[in-house]
Amino acid sequence: MENYAKWFGQLNFVTYFVNSMIVAVITVxxxxxxxxxxxxxxxxxxxxxxxxxxxxxxxxxxxxxVLTCVPLFVIVSDMGLPNTYWALILPFLTQPIGVFLVRQFMMGIPDALLEAARVDGAGELRIFWSMVLLRCELPFATLSILTFLSSWNNFLWLLVAMQTNDRYTLPVALSLYSTGQNATNYGVLLAGAVWSLRRFCCSL
Known part of the structure; x- marks a missing residue:
């Protein structure tokens, strides 16, 4: 129980959890x-x-x-965004895997259906919001889950972009504060992992 108390006393678990939720939800x-x-x-x-x-x-x-970390950090630095939530969110708003997944699914929507809507006078935005999105429940759920998990578990970029501990997310906090000078403190590490998993499941 001392390991759990350490996270809520000395290590401020709530701050790291809130940071993780803000980044993950906005990214999704x-x-x-x-x-x-x-x-x-x-x-x-x-x-x-x-x-x-x-x-x-x-x-x-x-x-x-991994190859994009250095050029991405240069771009973020030039924009003046290091150590901000935007540095953790903006680079991941349009992931290639998400675009590819959605595009491949939408290729299966009949063109005749969209052409009929255009003939009736519907614009592209009306077609997109009223007809296409209503048929995209599966890619919506898949992309949301994949993006949330990817953002929640992101470690390397968060470690590079964040410069103060009040902006750390749970994966970074778990790795930094469970490692001592000579060895890993597995009690603190596992206590944080168990509690972060519990809060993650409750948030879902």
Missing amino acids: LGSVVFCFMVGYALAKMDFAGKRIPFGAVVITLMVPS
Whole structure:
């Protein structure tokens, strides 16, 4: 019980949990909005150079995320965003895997259905919100779960972008405060892991 008390006394578990929830929830909401918009444009709209952005999405899927940490940190630093929530949220609002997933699903929506709506005078936004999204329950749930788990478990980028402990999320806090000078304090580590898992399940 001393290990649990340490998290709520000395280590301020609530702050890290709130940070994790803020980052994860906003990232999910933004990712759902932007990935669905980009996926719809790539799947159902015709414009010049349409294959170029889709090719960029596919190529980006093959690039390990570790390789993008340094250039991404340079961009975030130039924008003046280090040690802010935006540094943890903006880079992950439109993930390539999310755009690819939504685009592939929307390719299965009949074009005749959308053309009928256009003939009736519906605009693209009306078609997108009233017809397309209503048929996308599966990619919506899949993308939300994948994005939430990815954001909740993100470690390397959060460790790089955050500079003060009041902005740390749970994965970073667990790794930093459970390691002593010579060895890992497994009691503190496992107590934090158990409590973070419990709060994570309750939030779902």
